[in-house]
Amino acid sequence: MPLENQKNYYSHECRHNESGKSLGRYRYKVFGLHVASDILLPELLMAVNTHEPPEAIISIGGVPAGIADAIEKTESYQVSKNHFLFKVSGVGCYYVTNGNRIVVEPAEQAEEISVRLFLLGTAFGSLLMQRGMLPIHGSAVVSNSCCVVFTGVSGAGKSTLLAAFRERGYSFLTDDVAAVSVDADGVARGLSAYPQQKLWRDSADTIGIDTASLTPFYSRLNRDKFAVPVHKGFWQSSAPLVAIYEIGAEMCRNVTLKPLSGMDKLAVLISHTYRPWLIDGLGLKAAHLKLCVAIARQVAVSRLTRPEGVFSLEEQVHVVQQDMTRLFAGRMI
Structure with missing residues (x-):
């Protein structure tokens, strides 16, 4: 089902820290990490202690057009130390940084399951690498x-x-x-x-x-x-x-x-x-x-x-x- 038809797919009612950055409405535990997410991820288990600070944050937003100091660059992805930007046609763009943040910019008419598939796959794989796993x-x-x-x-x-x-x-x-x-x-x-x-x-x-x-x-x-x-x-x-x-x-x-x-x-x-x-x-x-x-x-x-x-x-x-x-x-x- 397209994202535009899913009011609860991501939330504008997100908690924020003192700097104003989103801390996510939903809290999950995955790969040993406490994750805060703007996106509802039904595949994941909810975190038990939602008051502890998240180790990684997933947010909905705009991603940069490119990485200025990209070491590798193709039509579908760009990568540099602690930065990974990739695009999946018809699904969206993902920006993974410093092992603690993933920004997702869904494509128009993108289906929920497809957006989550690449988020929990390639995006999380790169985040784990950035964290030394x-x-x-x-x-x-x-x-x-x-x-x-x-x-x-x-x-x-x-x-x-x-x-x-x-x-x-x-x-x-x-x-x-x-x-x-x-x-x-x-x-x-x-x-x-x-x-x-x-x-x-x-x-x-x-x-x-x-x-x-x-x-x-x-x-x-x-x-x-x-x-x-x-x-x-x-x-x-x-x-x-x-x-x-x-x-x-x-x-x-x-x-x-x-x-x-x-x-x-x-x-x-x-x-x-x-x-x-x-x-x-x-x-x-x-x-x-x-x-x-x-x-x-x-x-x-x-x-x-x-x-x-x-x-x-x-x-x-x-x-x-x-x-x-x-x-x-x-x-x-």
Whole structure:
């Protein structure tokens, strides 16, 4: 539904600080951050303590036409240290600065779900980078109060495997963007996102989810990707990161799992960073490498290979469960 027809989509009745800047009408908790927003974001969980100062603010307003000191500039985006400006045709413009503010300027006739999709995806991914976190293009589940991440290229089967683990009672931590931070004790932790999974129609069909009542993304162009609410079993706090599984498909007979080491582990983290083309422009190349090294040193990284064009979901789950059992047993010694 177009924004102009949604009176409650964003609010002019916003709280302000002493400088007059908007502090947002709505308060949320996402990726471990207390966020104040002018925009109603039904995907997110409401913050419990709304009196604590927000760590990031989302506001509706005009964005600059460009960034004066842009290090990288294309027709769709501009980026410099602590500044990221991008435009999505028919959706809007987003301006992300200093890891604590996102300004959204919706396009005329823009649909709510599309505006939120890019806000919670690319815009938040860049904000996490600016805050020194590692956003991984992947999904995560929790077991034994620890989390594992499934990553891989688009179409590798991340969403299908995630849904299969959810069906087996594993807690859901995040989908699409798996944010990882290193805490004060040096421990890598996966951060809780929000209770929604994105599923392609074929993935939903594979695991028996009826898409008839689900909301499609990209409703004007593509109605084959859906928003799946996941409030049951959603893990609302961070969890130590134990393992990362890179999923890939090849012409082979069986599902295999290959533990990686050294530079191969590091390569997985680097290559599957969410929106990696932002790193150089944001001036984060050295910091990103340092963060990936710190995470690779303490987290198991494996390559999960499945037969291309063959249904092997049960075998994939079995192989990963066996490896998780081994890893969790090792942590208890």
